[in-house]
Amino acid sequence: MPYEGPRHQELALSDLLDRILHKGIVISGEATITLAGVDLVYIGLQVLITSVENVNKTPETDSDRMEKS
Amino acid sequence: MPLADPLLYLFGIARAGKQLKSLEAAKSIGPVEFAPPRNIASGNLQAVVCDLHMPEGVELDTVLQDPSQAEAVVLYHHRVLEWAADQLAILPLRLGAVFSNERCLQQVLKEGHAQLQQAIEKIEGAAEWGVKVYCDRTQLRKNGCIDSAETASFRAKHECASDGKKFFLLRQLQKLIEKDEAEAITQCLNDALTQITPFAKQRITGKFHANAPTESMAEMVSNDAFLIEFEHEKGFHEAVEKLNAGYGSSGFLFHVTGPWPSYSFATVNLIGDENAL
Incomplete structure (x- = not known):
């Protein structure tokens, strides 16, 4: 059963962008993404990330690392 | 169109x-x-x-x-x-x-x-939860950070020094205090992991952000995502509450976000077939 206690729904855009743009399944290979400009999609989003990160003055750590507990 | x-x-x-x-x-x-x-x-x-x-x-x-x-x-x-x-x-x-x-x-x-x-x-059977840890160094210095023997000895030396010498010793004292703070933060984070990881299937360390919850809690010192099985979610939340109760007066805040879709744990990289078209 999922947790039935309080859910923490306040959403910080920086948290969401971190997950939505840097995590999740990645599909690479030109043929799977047939819209010629898909790489540009990422560029477009990078503009957004950069502006959000500038607003937040977000320092970054070393590249993410995964640890199995 | x-x-x-x-x-x-x-x-x-x-x-x-x-x-x-x-x-x-x-x-x-x-x-x-x-x-x-x-x-x-x-x-x-x-x-x-x-x-x-x-x-x-x-x-x-x-x-x-x-x-x-x-x-x-x-x-x-x-x-x-x-x-x-x-x-x-x-x-x-x-x-x-x-x-x-x-x-x-x-x-x-x-x-x-x-x-x-x-x-x-x-x-x-699991969900992603985020735990961000913030530190208020002023509070940490006040209540949480105890001088190491080296810092205490240096502090005494600084207090007894002449005004001219004090100026030069102050910078060294500040470095020692910062070292003590870093150790106190590491100790807190290690303790947090000890408390939380028994409830987690997996942990991923993320980037730091500056979306601080309060003005004094401006410094993020940790930002982890945990994959928590539903049956362990209650224990996970209790562990975080306990950490806030234990470390709050020392200047630490453990902030939970979620549940998230499992973004951080969907680590598959699929390669498309160039002949698919």
Whole structure:
């Protein structure tokens, strides 16, 4: 059963962008993404990330690392 | 303006079998229309997708150059995944996976079948929770950070020094205090991991942000994502509450976010087949 206690729904855009743009399944290979400009999609989003990160003055750590507990 | 052939936008991948409840009507963002989400079965997997309608000559990139439209796409992607994750274990796609047709998508699902099955097994029965730790160094110095023997000795030396010498000793004293603070922070974070990890299947360390919850808690010292099985969520939350109770007076704040769709634990990299077209 999922947790039935309080859910923490306040959403910080920086948290969401971190997950939505840097995590999740990645599909690479030109043929799977047939819209010629898909790489540009990422560029477009990078503009957004950069502006959000500038607003937040977000320092970054070393590249993410995964640890199995 | 006439519409181009619809593209297929992929939100996530789950096991086949469970039909998702309907979400809502189409979502329009600028000139782009996301049709209501639907599923496409492929063997024992299903992809949660929607048709993406764009006027001829409009490119998604152009739409995303507008920050408010880009933000709307980001939020919609997340909303659909939250809706799906409430109903089944879904592997979120990174934003922006667009296919020209179903055949290309089927090809990717077929090629990545084994990897995807394995990844779904990992996240089934669990949710992603974020824990960000903030530190108020003023509070830490006041209540939490005890001088090491070296710092205490140096502090005594500094206090007894002449005014001229004090100036030079002060910088060294500050360095020692910073070292003590760093050790106190490390000790706190290690203790936090000891308390939380028994409830977690997996942990991923993320980037630091500056979205501080309060002005004094401006410094983020840790930002982890934990994959927590449903049966351990209560224990996880109790552990975090205990940490806040124990370390709050020393200047630490443990801030929980979630539950999230399992973005941080969907670590599959699928390679498309160049002949799929």
